[in-house]
Amino acid sequence: MLKKLFLGLGLILSIGMSAQEVGIRFGQVSGNNVAVDGVFALGDWSRVHADVSFGDGLGVDALWDFVDKPLSGEAFTWYAGVGPSLFVADEIFLLGASGEIGLEYHFNGVPIALGLDYRPTFWIVEETDFEFGGFGLNVRYVF
Numbered sequence: 001m002l003k004k005l006f007l008g009l010g011l012i013l014s015i016g017m018s019a020q021e022v023g024i025r026f027g028q029v030s031g032n033n034v035a036v037d038g039v040f041a042l043g044d045w046s047r048v049h050a051d052v053s054f055g056d057g058l059g060v061d062a063l064w065d066f067v068d069k070p071l072s073g074e075a076f077t078w079y080a081g082v083g084p085s086l087f088v089a090d091e092i093f094l095l096g097a098s099g100e101i102g103l104e105y106h107f108n109g110v111p112i113a114l115g116l117d118y119r120p121t122f123w124i125v126e127e128t129d130f131e132f133g134g135f136g137l138n139v140r141y142v143f
Contacts, residue, residue, distance in 0.1 A: 023140030030059025057089025096123035
């Protein structure tokens with residue numbers, strides 16, 4: 001249990017040191033209901049959207065997102081992506097792939113971003129299962 005705590009703390013610190021946006025995700029995410037959320041820009045049209053979640057275990061998601069042009073003005077965009085997901089708890093190890101589609105609003109003049117997304121997950125390892133759930137609300141500080 002102590003190893004999981006240090007692993008989670010290390011991941012949170014590494015997200016905060018190099019991310020362009022850091023915040024919290026509320027909703028279903030890798031077996032838990034709340035996560036530390038970070039966005040790492042890879043260019044104008046793509047990014048890595050990473051989450052470290054806590055609760056019933058430790059969950060980690062790292063999704064590569066395609067970010068499309070703003071929908072109305074320069075503050076409202078949509079994104080879609082895919083990437084690996086991991087969940088570790090007492091005697092449980094799950095590894096799979098998650099998809100993501102969402103909408104995001106960046107406030108003009110305030111360094112806050114709000115996002116709403118849907119993230120289904122196909123678990124492959126230790127048991128094969130498909131989770132249709134996965135709606136989440138992201139609240140992030142923009143650096």
